[in-house]
Amino acid sequence: MQQEEIPSIIIIGGGLGGLTLYHALIKNKDKKEFNVKIFERESSPQDRWQGFHIGLASFGIQSLLKCIPPSTASNLQKAMPDPIPDVEYHSISITDHTGKQLFKPNIKQVKNVYEIANTPDSFILTYRDILRNVLLENVPVQWNKKCTGYEETEDGVLVYFEDGSQEFCNILVGADGVNSPIRKQKVPELQLFDYGITFINADVPVPKSIMDILLKIHDKCCFQKTLGLNGDVTAVAFRIIPIENYKDKDEPHYRTTIGYAYPTSLDDDSDKKVDDNDPATVVEHVKLMIRKLRPNCEYTDIMLQLWELVPKTTPNEQDDYPFKTYNTIQRRKMQDINPLSVNSWKTSRVTLIGDAAHAMSPVMGLGANNAIQDADNLSQALLNYSPDNSISCIKEYENKMLKRRSADVLKSRSAALSQSSPIGYFGVIIRNTILKIMHITWNVYFFVNNLISRK
Numbered sequence: 001m002q003q004e005e006i007p008s009i010i011i012i013g014g015g016l017g018g019l020t021l022y023h024a025l026i027k028n029k030d031k032k033e034f035n036v037k038i039f040e041r042e043s044s045p046q047d048r049w050q051g052f053h054i055g056l057a058s059f060g061i062q063s064l065l066k067c068i069p070p071s072t073a074s075n076l077q078k079a080m081p082d083p084i085p086d087v088e089y090h091s092i093s094i095t096d097h098t099g100k101q102l103f104k105p106n107i108k109q110v111k112n113v114y115e116i117a118n119t120p121d122s123f124i125l126t127y128r129d130i131l132r133n134v135l136l137e138n139v140p141v142q143w144n145k146k147c148t149g150y151e152e153t154e155d156g157v158l159v160y161f162e163d164g165s166q167e168f169c170n171i172l173v174g175a176d177g178v179n180s181p182i183r184k185q186k187v188p189e190l191q192l193f194d195y196g197i198t199f200i201n202a203d204v205p206v207p208k209s210i211m212d213i214l215l216k217i218h219d220k221c222c223f224q225k226t227l228g229l230n231g232d233v234t235a236v237a238f239r240i241i242p243i244e245n246y247k248d249k250d251e252p253h254y255r256t257t258i259g260y261a262y263p264t265s266l267d268d269d270s271d272k273k274v275d276d277n278d279p280a281t282v283v284e285h286v287k288l289m290i291r292k293l294r295p296n297c298e299y300t301d302i303m304l305q306l307w308e309l310v311p312k313t314t315p316n317e318q319d320d321y322p323f324k325t326y327n328t329i330q331r332r333k334m335q336d337i338n339p340l341s342v343n344s345w346k347t348s349r350v351t352l353i354g355d356a357a358h359a360m361s362p363v364m365g366l367g368a369n370n371a372i373q374d375a376d377n378l379s380q381a382l383l384n385y386s387p388d389n390s391i392s393c394i395k396e397y398e399n400k401m402l403k404r405r406s407a408d409v410l411k412s413r414s415a416a417l418s419q420s421s422p423i424g425y426f427g428v429i430i431r432n433t434i435l436k437i438m439h440i441t442w443n444v445y446f447f448v449n450n451l452i453s454r455k
């Protein structure tokens with residue numbers, strides 16, 4: 001009897017989505033075996049800064065735990081240490097431009113990553129770069145392999161790489177991020193939607209003296225946002241875990257992600273002096289915008305101090321800077337891709353997961369969660385794979401993915417555009433009132449829900 005050939009899958013992209021998919025396909029080997037290869041354009045795990053704190057929600061963690069083997073799960077602590085009771089509050093706090101609190105939803109604080117998976121609405125601040133490192137363990141990523149395109153044949157897909165090599169597979173998965181060449185070939189009509197918002201992010205070591213003030217204003221919340229009057233938004237995210245072996249031994253410092261977003265139309269003549277290849281000018285630009293758009297107050301001073309901590313040159317010694325690799329900061333355009341904005345999706349042996357299919361604004365913190373859930377959903381759909389039904393498996397995955405992710409893209413877009421719309425005097429009153437009503441409604445709901453669940 002002739003043995004059935006093991007089908008092959010190629011994943012392009014070793015980011016959070018691609019790596020999770022790799023683990024899931026290998027974990028499910030007993031149920032359905034695939035030969036899986038994963039290719040990444042970067043030259044090594046440290047090639048590019050993978051940083052920032054990201055919030056992982058209950059549904060993302062649920063999928064992650066389903067996809068990864070126990071050995072990888074046991075290392076998740078490194079990327080998402082257990083929340084520290086009474087010190088950290090894993091939730092969002094939104095204040096106005098002076099630091100007056102508008103919205104801080106009470107959400108159930110959990111003990112560890114396993115509890116999050118079973119607690120809807122909970123989330124945990126996670127180190128994105130470390131999560132990627134954890135997911136890379138035991139994955140034979142082929143580095144320095146930039147995919148340039150593919151060709152579908154009768155029985156499979158030929159995948160082309162920049163170095164002139166090619167590979168053949170039965171199914172090709174583009175997990176290659178927002179600028180995915182696979183998406184550009186599969187659905188060329190699908191375009192990035194530009195919000196007209198500029199954003200800038202950096203990771204900085206924040207001293208305890210500043211952290212204490214932020215924690216007081218935001219009631220221990222680890223994810224903090226302020227809304228200005230001109231569509232300008234500041235964001236700060238951190239864990240209250242001191243950076244190990246930091247050069248300043250006198251005072252603990254905390255790794256912190258800071259962000260600043262503003263309507264691009266506010267860039268005026270001064271932006272001509274900004275060179276996105278020169279971080280010193282970008283930092284100066286952010287500080288200038290903050291000074292221009294924010295009132296003179298304690299909160300504005302703190303924001304300026306935080307931006308002053310951003311390196312003005314690329315640190316080349318690890319000793320200089322507490323994070324493994326570092327890419328200098330740049331202004332970036334906020335963009336997304338709504339996968340259902342075109343009706344030309346045709347299911348084939350080539351499919352997409354994560355940002356490649358549905359990049360979304362970071363405002364609601366859904367991108368990585370969705371990339372991980374895509375990996376889970378696709379691996380589940382592929383359990384039914386046979387040579388005759390490969391397309392229907394992918395169709396099952398894509399139908400669900402397109403509908404759900406399009407809704408999240410639009411939700412995140414609407415949140416980003418409304419928080420970045422300049423508002424006048426009356427606008428502020430309306431916005432602040434809406435947020436305060438949301439605050440009360442949410443927290444009453446949380447209180448009642450808690451009472452019921454205790455009975």
Ligand SMILES: Cc1cc2nc3c(=O)[nH]c(=O)nc-3n(C[C@H](O)[C@H](O)[C@H](O)COP(=O)(O)OP(=O)(O)OC[C@H]3O[C@@H](n4cnc5c(N)ncnc54)[C@H](O)[C@@H]3O)c2cc1C
Nearest residue numbers: 013015016017041054055147176177354355365367368369
């Ligand atoms: C500031 C900021 C804050 C965010 N906060 C959150 C948050 O709180 N919660 C959340 O859930 N999400 C958040 N996100 C979004 C999240 O980081 C992304 O949605 C997530 O990383 C997407 O994963 P991915 O695997 O689809 O793509 P990526 O992580 O972008 O990985 C794609 C990989 O493909 C590789 N690649 C690209 N092109 C090629 C090629 N041609 N050949 C080979 N390899 C290629 C890339 O090098 C990369 O390694 C945030 C994003 C930003 C920018």
